[in-house]
Amino acid sequence: MKSINLSPIRVGLLGMGTVGTGTFNVLQRNQEEIRRRAGRGIEITMVADLDVARARAAVGDGVEVVADARKVVASPDIDIVVELIGGYGIAKALVLEAIEAGKHVVTANKALLAVHGTEIFAAAHRKGVMVAFEAAVAGGIPIIKALREGLTANSIQWIAGIINGTTNFILSEMRDKGLDFDVALKEAQRLGYAEADPSFDIEGVDAGHKVTLMSAIAFGIPVQFDKAYVEGITNLAAQDIRYAEQLGYRIKLLGITKRVAKGIELRVHPSLVPAKRLIANVEGAMNAVVVQGDAVGTTLYYGKGAGSEPTASAVIADLVDIARLHTADPGHRVPHLAFQPDAMSDLSVLLMSEVVTSYYLRLKVADEAGVLAKVTGILASLGISIDAVLQREADEVGGEGATQTDLIILTHDCLEARMNEALAEIQALPTVLAPITRIRKEELA
Ligand code: HSE
Secondary structure, three states, X not given: OHHHHEEEEEEEEEOOOHHHHHHHHHHHHOHHHHHHHHOEEEEEEEEEOOOHHHHHHHHOOOOEEEOOHHHHHHOOOOOEEEEOOOOOOHHHHHHHHHHHOXXXXXEOOHHHHHHHHHHHHHHHHHHOOOEEOHHHOOOOOOHHHHHHHHOOOOOEEXXXXXXXXXXXXXXXXXXXXXXXXXXXXXXXXXXXXOOOOOHHHHOOHHHHHHHHHHHHHHHOOXXXXXXXXXXXXXXXXXXXXXXXXXXXXXXXXXXXXXXXXXXXXXXXXXXXXXXXXXXXXXXXOEEXXXXXXXXXXXXXXXXXXXXXXXXXXXXXXXXXXXXHHOOOOHHHOOOOOOOOHHHOOOOOEOOHHHOEEEEEXXXXXXXXXXXXXXXXXXXXXXXOOEEEEEEOOOEEOOOOOOEEEEEEEEEOOEEHHHHHHHHHHHHOOOOEOOOOEEEEEOOOX
């Protein structure tokens, strides 16, 4: 038991908001068990927040509270800097300064790492310090640990995740209550699941950051958010959720990354998922990630993707890892991106037009002879095979028997570029009366 007599490792925390407060509280509450696990105490000794009074109220008198985060980064008494400020601006400068000062860094900042990760990990490698980021992906779910360590025997084949709680909550409300997107978004904002400016969440950017990080770890490629295809949920209509249901599917915003013969797929978009899959039944603000490895098969990770103590759980797990490993030779630690820095892959990220997947199409068409034949003829001419067709009863529009109807088509797998061609041709038909809705479909088998 000699190790637990070591002096505590000293942590400086930047940003004392929801997650910072949760981290402080959980460390206090569970300090004895955490000390027994880590082999030494973990103490937050310094906190920086522009709102000094709020931070002081959260941590009490025993901790130094400053407004200037640079004081924490520069302090010789701090071993680990926890960055909970967020964004790419000041957070990037502070993380790089902490690394230059030889401090380990723990961050929940997915945006920073997905965009500037290559620079940050290279700096950390040069300085022999750790940059840990479990809290950056799916909050409390230990998915980084699972991918980087637990599944290290596997050749990972694909990952598909519900990794944004805000959008999953909105989609659940749309399905449960038949709400339109705008109404469900307002409800999410009223209940605190969506921020006043929800654009990063609803446009798929937040999920894009997270899947970029998982992709890098799964396949040993650099973090490349700029190559990710990102589409959010703002154009989803309640009727598509209903039609999908009639066909045995749920619509989820998925972050998907997949190894295929030509490279790596990296994409976020709404997807139809068979209703019988476990992940299709993840509701509300919960997160879930499915990982397919060649040896283990399919594994599923489920839990809270945000919130004060769930995210603190991930931050503290990283602190414990660092407390255990900081004296190890850097070459013997788990590499930042799971693969050794000199053994990364140069597999390229595919353009969305190179992705092969299946589709749900909704067309508003004139209900007259030959319309379906024309549409299916175009699909057939491009080698796109139809899986199912659903035609809703026709509505009378404009009297005198003129009618229009919704035509729903599910396709088998085809190249996205081919589908783009087909959609352009079908859209140009005079009997197609409104912009076509296209939603991708993932069987996740
Ligand atoms: N806003 C995110 C979500 C949580 O809704 O899941 C932090 O990434």
